[in-house]
Structures are given as C-alpha cells and as structure tokens.
Amino acid sequence: MHIVLARVDGGLTATPLTDAGTSDGEPVRLTESGLPAFVAAHEGPGVRWVWSDTARWYPAVLAAGGRVARCVDLRLGHRLLRTALATRGSALAQAPLSAWDAAVALEARPAPATQASLFDDDLFTVAPADDDLDPVVELRAQLDAVAGASEPGALRLLLAAESAGALVAAEIKYAGLPWRTDVHERLLADALGPRVPYGVRPRKLEELAAVLRQRLDDPDLNPDSPADVLRSLRRAGLVVDSTRKWELERLEHPAIEPLLEYKRLYRLLTANGWTWLDEWVQDGRFHPEYVVGGVVTGRWAANGGGALQLPKQVRGAVVADPGWELVVADAAQLEPRVLAAMSGDTDMAAAGDGQDLYDGVVASGAVQTRQQAKMAMLGAMYGATQGEGGRFVPRLARAFPRALDLVEQAARAGGTGRTRDDPARSDVAGAGAVVVRGAEPGVLRGRHPPRCSGPSSPGPAAGDGSHGTSWCRARRPSGRCPGWAACAPDWPRGATGPSRPGRTWSSSCTTNSWCTHRPRTPSGWPSRSGPRRSTPGGSCSVASRSLSR
Known part of the structure; x- marks a missing residue:
C-alpha cells in the first residue's frame, strides 16, 4: 500500500x-511533532511512504530514531517520467510545466553550534510551508x-532505485561519516605547517611563494592570483595561455x-583546510548533503563541502x-563500461574484460598512462574540448571508434535541439534518438529531454559536444548486452549474505561508489540494524536497499 503524506493548512495529512x-x-x-510516531x-514490509521530496520529510523521522524501508519520491519520479521515452x-x-518541474531548492546550511544566535527560542521557529500541489493527484498521474x-x-x-537513493542520501547526511579531527589537523600541519588565522598564508605556502618570486624575478608576485x-x-619568456596543470607541465x-x-597545497588549504574542518565536521562526523539527480545527466550532486570528491591528502582522517569497520563498494x-555495452x-569491452578498463586502454596503445586514459574517457563522455581530457580524446576516438561515434551522435542530437516531434527520427520511438551503428535496426539507445532546447531556445551549434552530451539520457538497450562481461566482470550475481537471505547488496545506480559504516557481526555480514547512538562515537548505519516491488 501507499501512504501519501502532505502538508495542508498548517498540519499534515496521511x-x-x-x-x-x-x-x-x-x-x-497529524501534527509535525506526531509524524515520527505515526511512521x-x-x-512495514508492504508500505511505501509517498512524499513530495525525501529531503523535506525524512530528516524528522531519522532525528526521532525512525527509519523507513521504501518510499516514493514524487519530485524525482516526475522528472524521470517527464523525459522517459517509454512515457x-x-x-x-x-502536461504543462508545474511546480513538480521546478529545480530543487537547496536549503541554506545552519550556522555551526559554536556560533551564538540572537534568537534561539522556539517562538521564532518557522513551520514548514504547505505543499504547492496535491501529492495524491501526482502519484496517480505517475x-x-x-x-x-x-x-x-x-x-x-528505475523509479524504485531513484527513491531508494534519496533515502540513502538523507541517511548519510543524518548519520555522518566518522571523521577524526585530530588526524585531519595533523595531516594539514604536515603538508602546510602550523595552523594560521584565516587569510594568513601557511608557512610552507609562504616559503614556496618566496621561491617563486625569486625564480621569476618578480618580488610583487601574488601566487594566489592566476x-x-x-x-x-x-x-x-614563457609562452603560456593559462595556469592549468597540464599546460604548466609542458x-x-x-x-x-x-x-x-x-597550486597543489593551495587547493588543499582552500578546499579541505582548517576552515572546511571547522564548518563541516561536528562531533566527529562529516555530514555531507547529497542532492539526488542534481546534475542534468541524473548523477548526484552535493550542496557544498566537496562531498563528491574528498582528496587523498585528507582521507586518512x-x-x-x-x-566498527568501513565497507567500501x-x-x-562504470560510465565507460556502460558506453561499451x-x-x-x-574493443572497448575487451579492454575492460576482467581487468581495470583504464589499464586496458593503455594496453591498446591509445595513451601512455592510466591517468591519461581516465581523463580522455571521461573527457570524451562529458564533452571536454580542452585541457588534458580534451587533448587525448582524438587518440581515444581512433582506438574505439564505435564508442566515440555514439557519444558524438548523442552530442549532435542534443546540440541541434531535436525534440520528440523531430521528423528526422520518426522511424524510431521518440525524438533526439540515436541509433548505434552496427546494432540491430531500430534499437533505440538514447535521447535528450525536451527541456534541453527547443524552438524558442535553440541549442548550441552542431559539434559542440559539451551541452549535447551532458543533456543526453540513456535508455536501457534491448536484448543481451554485448559487453556485459566487461561491464561487471566481478559482480556477484544475486549475492546474498547469510544473515539476510534473498537480499542483494549493490551500490546506487546514480553514483560510482559509496561507503557504509557498519558494526561487525559474528557471521561477517553487515547487519541491517546496528546500535543508534547520538554520541560522537556512534553512527546510524546506512545499508543497501532492496528494490523489489
């Protein structure tokens, strides 16, 4: 059954x-305070909680020690069904655009608890706003x-996976990632020198600045200014167009x-230095705020904090x-393996058959190093035209022409603003469709959503791959995947744990990797529920979720 939650007339209805x-x-x-008890x-096993946005509803349940197994996130579902070829x-x-189509509104981060607040009395707490649209009507439409x-x-x-991802994101934010402040500070001190006030250059950066001024004969040089x-x-006397790393290295x-x-140390200071530590790590926990489907490609985004890419210099914290133990999946x-399929x-499938795909690209002779292979592959898929990624894309195209041809076709479709009524593609289902050369006739591989561009907003010129590629969404290919062995050579088919028979453990389909913090169990398999503690030493665990209907 579904239980649809809505905010109406200053209260809640279920x-x-x-x-x-x-x-x-x-x-x-219901009342706001009564929501956790009602949930x-x-x-139960047969219940799906339906709400407008998981990020608006679920935190209150988590804060009260509750948890739900399944939900329907109407905002995420609406966006998927709006642009799916199948619907x-x-x-x-x-239907005309509505509030369901609006971009998600990111909430401002609250001030750290150490900062005094002028008014902290409950009298000044603002109640959540009523829902603009009826979630019951939207659920039925979906x-x-x-x-x-x-x-x-x-x-x-797909809808179940996207909604499960929203639950995971909320749980990660609530539970937080265990973070040793003392270790982080030691790593910063080793790399930068002793801590200094905000705005003051650390000792090692100051020493490097002095070296730069001397070697460039420029006593007034500000190395912080590109x-x-x-x-x-x-x-x-150097011929240089930018201060990018790949150009400087030549x-x-x-x-x-x-x-x-x-540049390396300055990046560490500004992205994950002492200011970041003070703002983002509280009580031994880093609480990242992930935005599910926050990128036009459907991938996750983050609301500050650099949560999508923590640098190696601070991962030791x-x-x-x-x-407890950290389990990393x-x-x-993922992306190039899907592209190969x-x-x-x-040839690309063979490059990743039973091995690191980027190492396979190196073995093909397309590039010389694994890092170059990664930059070239991601640059090709996400429309890089300059920098290190753009520089190696032509080599990749020569080694794997069919894969790169699909990317180019998708980029051209998005770049020329094709929509679902495009007569040029009337022979296949949907507009902006791309048929893969060499595939069975009529097999549809991808399209761009109508919001990408249209008659009133023409897309970028043909050949400008970045916009078209970013807007292209892929549809599940029909038939057997020709590169499945390369897509997931080591993936356990239906792997289950002894303490959870029938449960398949997998990562979210919207991110490449994630990490769970679980208590150890005698069987060695993570238990679904561990101790929930609010003390700095505790953690609310984040588990994989069943996507069964």
Missing part, C-alpha cells in the same frame, strides 16, 4: 492508497504513466616545479569507530 492508487481509507490528520506505527505519450509527459509505458517493469525498477602568475610567466623553467607544488569505471564497441 492518505492511504492501494498499490493501484485507489482509496484505501480516510485521510488521517513508526505504520511502517512520452502519457498525460504527465504532455502510476498511470508507468502503466501505459512500453516498458513498465523497467520503469518501476592573472598575476600568468603575467609573471610571460615576462619570464614548460621547462625553474619556477614550474614550485608553482605546481604551490576517515577512521571507523572502535568495534566501488563500481569501477550501449555502443557495441567490442
């Missing part, structure tokens, strides 16, 4: 519906769209080595609590 969306009882009136009383003829896809889709089963699985550095390099001059080291080279590029 409306029970069947799996088909029909009424299954009278709506129940705890009605949570292009549905009433939901053809159920109708899925029921009339050409591939309803695949869509249900424009200043560029002018100084040119005065030294130059021969005594100032280049200390300049690259300065992530230390499991006593009696990484779907290695979608394009039918057997």
Whole structure:
C-alpha cells in the first residue's frame, strides 16, 4: 500500500492508497511533532511512504530514531517520467510545466553550534510551508504513466532505485561519516605547517611563494592570483595561455616545479583546510548533503563541502569507530563500461574484460598512462574540448571508434535541439534518438529531454559536444548486452549474505561508489540494524536497499 503524506493548512495529512492508487481509507490528520510516531506505527514490509521530496520529510523521522524501508519520491519520479521515452505519450509527459518541474531548492546550511544566535527560542521557529500541489493527484498521474509505458517493469525498477537513493542520501547526511579531527589537523600541519588565522598564508605556502618570486624575478608576485602568475610567466619568456596543470607541465623553467607544488597545497588549504574542518565536521562526523539527480545527466550532486570528491591528502582522517569497520563498494569505471555495452564497441569491452578498463586502454596503445586514459574517457563522455581530457580524446576516438561515434551522435542530437516531434527520427520511438551503428535496426539507445532546447531556445551549434552530451539520457538497450562481461566482470550475481537471505547488496545506480559504516557481526555480514547512538562515537548505519516491488 501507499501512504501519501502532505502538508495542508498548517498540519499534515496521511492518505492511504492501494498499490493501484485507489482509496484505501480516510485521510488521517497529524501534527509535525506526531509524524515520527505515526511512521513508526505504520511502517512495514508492504508500505511505501509517498512524499513530495525525501529531503523535506525524512530528516524528522531519522532525528526521532525512525527509519523507513521504501518510499516514493514524487519530485524525482516526475522528472524521470517527464523525459522517459517509454512515457512520452502519457498525460504527465504532455502536461504543462508545474511546480513538480521546478529545480530543487537547496536549503541554506545552519550556522555551526559554536556560533551564538540572537534568537534561539522556539517562538521564532518557522513551520514548514504547505505543499504547492496535491501529492495524491501526482502519484496517480505517475502510476498511470508507468502503466501505459512500453516498458513498465523497467520503469518501476528505475523509479524504485531513484527513491531508494534519496533515502540513502538523507541517511548519510543524518548519520555522518566518522571523521577524526585530530588526524585531519595533523595531516594539514604536515603538508602546510602550523595552523594560521584565516587569510594568513601557511608557512610552507609562504616559503614556496618566496621561491617563486625569486625564480621569476618578480618580488610583487601574488601566487594566489592566476592573472598575476600568468603575467609573471610571460615576462619570464614563457609562452603560456593559462595556469592549468597540464599546460604548466609542458614548460621547462625553474619556477614550474614550485608553482605546481604551490597550486597543489593551495587547493588543499582552500578546499579541505582548517576552515572546511571547522564548518563541516561536528562531533566527529562529516555530514555531507547529497542532492539526488542534481546534475542534468541524473548523477548526484552535493550542496557544498566537496562531498563528491574528498582528496587523498585528507582521507586518512576517515577512521571507523572502535568495534566498527568501513565497507567500501566501488563500481569501477562504470560510465565507460556502460558506453561499451550501449555502443557495441567490442574493443572497448575487451579492454575492460576482467581487468581495470583504464589499464586496458593503455594496453591498446591509445595513451601512455592510466591517468591519461581516465581523463580522455571521461573527457570524451562529458564533452571536454580542452585541457588534458580534451587533448587525448582524438587518440581515444581512433582506438574505439564505435564508442566515440555514439557519444558524438548523442552530442549532435542534443546540440541541434531535436525534440520528440523531430521528423528526422520518426522511424524510431521518440525524438533526439540515436541509433548505434552496427546494432540491430531500430534499437533505440538514447535521447535528450525536451527541456534541453527547443524552438524558442535553440541549442548550441552542431559539434559542440559539451551541452549535447551532458543533456543526453540513456535508455536501457534491448536484448543481451554485448559487453556485459566487461561491464561487471566481478559482480556477484544475486549475492546474498547469510544473515539476510534473498537480499542483494549493490551500490546506487546514480553514483560510482559509496561507503557504509557498519558494526561487525559474528557471521561477517553487515547487519541491517546496528546500535543508534547520538554520541560522537556512534553512527546510524546506512545499508543497501532492496528494490523489489
């Protein structure tokens, strides 16, 4: 059954519906404070909680010690069904834009607890706003769209995965990642020198700045300013267009080595230095705020904190609590493996068959190092035209023409603003479609959503791959995946743990990797529920979720 939560007239309503969306009882009136108890009383294996946005509803349940197994995130589902080829003829896809189509509003981060607040009395607490639209009506529209889709089963699985991802993101934010402040400070001191006040250059950066000024004969050089550095390099007779790492590495001059080291340490200071530590780590926990589907490609984003890419210099501060262990899952080279399968590029599939795909690209002779292979591959897929990624893309295209041809076709489709009524693609389902060369006739591989561009907003010129590629969404290919062995050579088919028979453990489909912090169990398999503690030494665990309907 579904239980639809809504904020109406300053309070809450919980409306029970069947799996088909029909009424299954009278709506129940609740208060905000009574929500966690209501959820705890009605949570069960057959229940899906339906709400407008998981990030708005779930934190209150988590804060009260509760947890739900399944939900329907209407905002995420609406966006998927709006742009899915399988639902292009549905009433939901053809309806005018509404509040469901609006970009997610990111909440401002609260001030750290150490900062005094002028008014902290409950009198000044603002109640959550009422919902703009009726979630019951939206749920029924989504159920109708899925029921009339050409591939309803695949869509249900995708919607369940996206909503499960929203639950995971909220749980990660609430539980936090164990973070040793003392270790972080020691790592910073080793790299930068003793801590200094904000705005003061640390000792090692100051020493490197002095070396740069001497070697470039520029006593007034400000190495924090790219424009200043560029002018100084040119005065030294170097032909350079930017201060990017890949361009500096090609130059021969005594100032280049200390300049690259300065840039590396400066990045550490500004991205994950003492200011970051003070703002983002509280009570031994880093609480990242992930935004599910926050990127136009459907990938996750982060609301500050650099949570999507913590640098190696500070990862040593992530230390499991006593009696706990960190379990890391990484779907290695996920995007290029999917590209190999979608394009039918057997050479690229072979490059990743049972090994690191980037190492396979190096073995093919396309590039010389694994780092170059990674930059080239991701640069090709995400539209890089300059920098290190853009520089190696032509080599990749020569080694794997079918894969790169698919990317180019998708970029051209998005770049020229094709929409679902594009007569150029009337022979296949949907607009902006891309048919893979060498694939079976009529097999649809991808399209860009109509919001990308249209008659009133023409897309970028043909050949500008960055916009088209970023806006292209992929559809599940039909038939057997020709590169499946390369896509997941080591993936355990239906792997289950002894303490959870029948449960398949997997990473989210929207990120490449994630990490769970779990208590050890005698069987060696993570238990679903561990001790929930609010003390700095505790953690609310984040588990993989069943996507069964």
